[in-house]
Amino acid sequence: MNEAPFPPARRARDPAATQRSILDAAFIEFSDNGLDGARVDAIAARAGTTVRMIYYYFASKDGLYRAVLEHAYAGIRTAERALGLEALPPEDAIRRLAEFVFDYEEANPRFVRLVSIENIHRAAHIARSETIQGLNATVISTIGAILARGQDAGVFRRDAEPIDVHLLMTAFCFFRVSNRHTLGTIFGQDPLSPALRGRHRGMLVESVLAFLRAR
């Protein structure tokens, strides 16, 4: 008598997979278009779900954006931890870290864009996420340990602070990716072109080490 003997169950995927596909789709849409530019509809379509599911799992567009940010930050910090810098001599550790940052930002332009976007929003969303807050202190202490070892060994200047080194290092790596488009348009040369890449990777390491060795 009932129309269908079986429940409709058109998309009986497991919740974890649905959540994951939403997150992946959101990562793409947000990094492509920004927080204001991203469309909830487009995310749902890309994820192969409905808008309703986004609200079901992430409560709001903002909530989803925050989840994406957390996921993205977790990625880089995890990779950082895997570098095994403690085992290396100070100068090698710095070199390795610098090259890692260089490679990571280049390989993950969507992460770079996301961070730019979050800065446009004055970091309001990561400020509300304890997850991210917790994750990040580590880099600084990691660099701190390297610096201490190098200073004790007399190869690094004594007045360099971990945050300085982090900035010096990350600025270059981040900037060439984050500002790729304006730089490329204005100077008529893509800063990520293979022609420049090798030279710049060397430059980064050199300038950081040169700074640390000074005095």
Place this chain on the structure above:
Amino acid sequence: MNEAPFPPARRARDPAATQRSILDAAFIEFSDNGLDGARVDAIAARAGTTVRMIYYYFASKDGLYRAVLEHAYAGIRTAERALGLEALPPEDAIRRLAEFVFDYEEANPRFVRLVSIENIHRAAHIARSETIQGLNATVISTIGAILARGQDAGVFRRDAEPIDVHLLMTAFCFFRVSNRHTLGTIFGQDPLSPALRGRHRGMLVESVLAFLRAR
């Protein structure tokens, strides 16, 4: 008898002033909220005009945004030209340029934000502006001339290219402003705080010169 003692507030009949106030308001709104986040209404209100006037003079939200970008880029290039770098010895010229960039980006965070925003949009708008295209080649040739002089004098390495120096210099100055909020939130310390400012300004000059002197 009941005539207004003052001319009616609106209807300014001063096109240049109207245009200018729109541009100023738009600069604030766009740099505050991004292209998608900015509201045409808010711009009109801030400018003390009506939305209609925006469309009268700038044709579209995008057109206005482009005008703002052009204006902003013209600002930094004009300031750059006023530095008189040709008259300085190569190392002093680099130092002065680096400090100028450092100070300018810090003093003009709205400009920095605008450039970040434009990169999120893949530089689509400056690509359509011949005005901006034309303005910017100059920095590179300025740096080129300094490098040539330094290389002839034997104080700079021979394999350094102008674009490399521009990147190395600007990356640091731009990044500490553009990423101020995420950096501040994550590391619990504002990268623009007076405590860090002086040290970083010195660091910038040092690392650039250390790189140029190497070999």
Place this chain on the structure above:
Amino acid sequence: MNEAPFPPARRARDPAATQRSILDAAFIEFSDNGLDGARVDAIAARAGTTVRMIYYYFASKDGLYRAVLEHAYAGIRTAERALGLEALPPEDAIRRLAEFVFDYEEANPRFVRLVSIENIHRAAHIARSETIQGLNATVISTIGAILARGQDAGVFRRDAEPIDVHLLMTAFCFFRVSNRHTLGTIFGQDPLSPALRGRHRGMLVESVLAFLRAR
């Protein structure tokens, strides 16, 4: 305690009814005011829904207009098919068809207006509707069959084509309705007045049959 004795007026939760009421309202507004003259707001108000629902179901003003056109064309073609012309002797079939067209256009001035409006837009919208394209070939083949029978029976001239007959017939019926207002204003007599109606209905049949019998 204070619950509403009647269900809330809106939120009908009857999609078919909502769609239908929008379509009906749109038919009236578009035929009254043309595509450019019609107001989406007015359609929503007349339909007892919100503008948002129009976009939910029909995507755009143009999409709704297209749906209205499809609906209207389907109406006349359906009625045509119900005439049972195949069973009638050729001359009677022509007479019946002519009278049907005469009556239909008169009874459906909104359909006539809609077709006029669509012609002002150079049929751009029906060109994009396969639904309409498919519906209409039938009239021609229907007339073709009648002509063939009449020609075989020796009562119709051999050089008459279906499209000619369709035009001759429809032109008169359509024109007196479509141009009712200019005709009425200029000649001071409503072409749809009862005084003229009977005479013209006869005239139509006579002139078509006279043409078909000639030679």
Place this chain on the structure above:
Amino acid sequence: MNEAPFPPARRARDPAATQRSILDAAFIEFSDNGLDGARVDAIAARAGTTVRMIYYYFASKDGLYRAVLEHAYAGIRTAERALGLEALPPEDAIRRLAEFVFDYEEANPRFVRLVSIENIHRAAHIARSETIQGLNATVISTIGAILARGQDAGVFRRDAEPIDVHLLMTAFCFFRVSNRHTLGTIFGQDPLSPALRGRHRGMLVESVLAFLRAR
């Protein structure tokens, strides 16, 4: 001391020419896009003047539209008067008039569109124009005179009224032009194609005369 020794006088055209060019431009824009679809800006641009001039000479968009209508109606009535139908035998006069209408509507599709547009607006504008009202009674009396002569000569039926003949004649001529686009799209054949034209021109004359001769 004055800036310009000569008055600016950028476009020192004579008023009549300006008025005329506005009228011509408006004829095109209105017949292309309808009353609601036409843009005052577009008319000014096409006329090589400014919007202000339109208001200067025609007071409003509606006023301009009315002027265009008057001009267009004057055209066909003038041409009609030049036919010299009084000098022809009744049947020849009808034939000549029919062929004139056929040719005129075909040669002036913009006039046809304008009349359609005015009917969409329920002839509200020609109702307000005494000029047009006056112009048009003439056709009816012209046809009336021909009919009277034909009826006296015994070649035309006695019960035919001038307005009937006008309708029968004009409907066909007008319809094939006014509905050209829907007909062409639906039947896959342009009703104005040379292939059909000759046949239809003959058809028109035949069916009108066949009707008049009947009984």
Place this chain on the structure above:
DNA sequence: CATGAATGAGGATTCATTCAT
């Protein structure tokens, strides 16, 4: 878990028209 229907507030843009010179 899942879904189609519904919604309100806002957002960019357009248009005919008038003012002041």
Place this chain on the structure above:
DNA sequence: AATGAATGAATCCTCATTCAT
């Protein structure tokens, strides 16, 4: 006779979000 500047009221459309089932 002519003009650039200014204007207000609409107009179409979009977006994130919630309801009812």
